[in-house]
Amino acid sequence: MTVFSIVALTIAVWGQRLIGGFAIGPWLERRPTLSKAASLIPAAVVMAVIVQLTVARGRSLVVDERLAGVVVAGVLVWRRAPFLAVVLSAAATTALIRAVAG
Amino acid sequence: MSGEPTAAPQAGAPRLSIADFATMAITFFSLAVTLQVVLIDIGTPPLRAFIASSVIFSATSQFAYLAVREAGGGEWAAIIAGTIVATRFGILAVSLIPRLPAGGFRRVLAAVNAFDPNVAIAVQQATPEHVEREFWRTTGGMMIGWFPGVAVGTFLGDVLGDTSRLGLDALFPAALLAIIGNLLRTRDGRTAGMAGGLACLVLLPIVPAGLPIILSLSGVAVAVALSTEQVGGRTS
Structure with a gap:
């Protein structure tokens, strides 16, 4: 991360709570459709980040060991496994397949 | 535990x-x-x-x-x-x-x-x-x-x-x-997630890096449009 991005994201992350909570919030509360849309933003955007990290290399689509690890993580999240179990299983699956295949 | x-x-x-x-x-x-x-x-x-x-x-x-x-x-x-x-x-x-x-x-x-x-x-x-x-x-x-x-x-x-x-x-x-596991457990959250993920997948090879993630916001519109839940419920 660059120093600039650290400063920018710190302001963005902490500032949004104040702007969201005290300025936009009361306005948004009176607009149910918009406020519902706002609550769904993380699902859509974080999922896009997950897709990018799982099947992309730069701008090309690649299916490799990462996908297997993320699928395992998905199953464990669905079954409400603890965070540590989810991430360790994902890494172990990917590492194992990589070791066997490579 | x-x-x-x-x-x-x-x-x-x-x-x-x-x-x-x-x-x-x-x-x-x-x-x-x-x-x-x-x-x-x-x-x-x-x-x-x-x-x-x-x-x-x-x-x-x-x-x-x-x-x-x-x-x-x-x-x-x-x-x-x-x-x-x-x-x-x-x-x-x-x-x-x-x-x-x-x-x-x-x-x-x-x-x-x-x-x-x-x-x-x-x-x-x-x-x-x-x-x-x-x-x-x-x-x-x-x-x-x-x-x-x-x-x-x-x-x-x-x-x-x-x-x-x-x-x-x-x-x-x-x-x-x-x-985001808990959010994906709700029906609308799942729809938004799938639409956002799909948008990113399709756009990845086509548009400049970074844009697929920003444009995945379109998944929110899809989820709101497809939502059957009564709008007006609390967001919390």
Whole structure:
């Protein structure tokens, strides 16, 4: 991360709570459709980040060991496994397949 | 051990038990370690990675930024991606603030510390005093895990070496999946997630790096359009 991005994201992350909570919030509360849309933003955007990290290399689509690890993580999240179990299983699956295949 | 303090309300509102407190601390500890290892693995100097996670204190924002940068996206596109995923903190603050005891300073102090787990537990309390107390107890559990995790992760990231051999590139998306797990459990959350993910998949080879993540916002429109839930329910 660059120093600039650290400063920018710190302001963005902490500032949004104040702007969201005290300025936009009361306005948004009176607009149910918009406020519902706002609550769904993380699902859509974080999922896009997950897709990018799982099947992309730069701008090309690649299916490799990462996908297997993320699928395992998905199953464990669905079954409400603890965070540590989810991430360790994902890494172990990917590492194992990589070791066997490579 | 109960993995989810927000479920199973026994006598009235859910309180954070010692086991829940420990689970919260361990979760944030692991999350911080994961983030530090990834940050250092992609070339962030350890001291800078340590400062970044201590002051930004948002794994999703940092992961979103890194994902765009790793794909070759520009600095601004990456910062915008990191900012968009943090909009949820503003929304969490909205549902928390009116439930807190009156008092500008106390409300501001709580609002700037709004995260997913502490707000989820706090808003289920019956009185403003209980809301505030459970909010800070949960926040304490998170912070007790986070900051030592940042320190340990910075050290580990520095000594690990070849991390792809350890499958650490899968750890990064897996951590994000765990963070939004509860949101994906709701029908609308799932629709938004699938639409956003699909939009990113289709756009990836076509548009410049960074844009697929920003344009995945279209998944929100799809979810709202397809939603059968009655609009007007509370967002919390």
